Amino acid sequence: MSAWLWWLVIAGALGVGEMLTLALILGMTAIAALVAAIVAGVGGGVLTQLMAFAATSVALLLGLRPVARRHLNQSPAVAMGMDALIGRTGVVLESVDGDDGRVKIGGEVWSARLTIAGQPLEPGTSVRVLRIDGATAVVHPAEL
DSSP states (O other): OOHHHHHHHHHHHHHHHHHOOOOOOOHOOOOOOOEEHHHHHHTTOOHHHHHHHHHHEEEEEIIIIIHHHHHOOOSSSSGGGGGGTTTTTEEEEEOOOOOEEEEEEEEEEEEEEESSSSSSSSTTOOEEEEETTTEEOOOOEEEE
């Protein structure tokens, strides 16, 4: 069997290993094996193939892997789901007190309660969302 074919088999095995582990190590060495297969395909000797494999592996592991890991570990820049509601304003639909009430936030109706029990907020009052507890928006008057 030709040397380039052996390198392709090695690259395939490393690629499968990467899919199973997702460690970003075996995938980089699989790419290096593909480079060695190309070197073997154009007639490079065994020493040249091994040097191409080693140099590509080192370059990818030291250069590309840290960048890829940094991008994988980043949190999304845009708030999603309930986190997107925090800080938004809404309008009281049903009187809101320390225990119960209804507000409309961004077109959705939420059960709501005041942060500090006291004077209930009447329908039409503007409120700001402080946090979400389960399915209840914890709000305070928007003027504060």
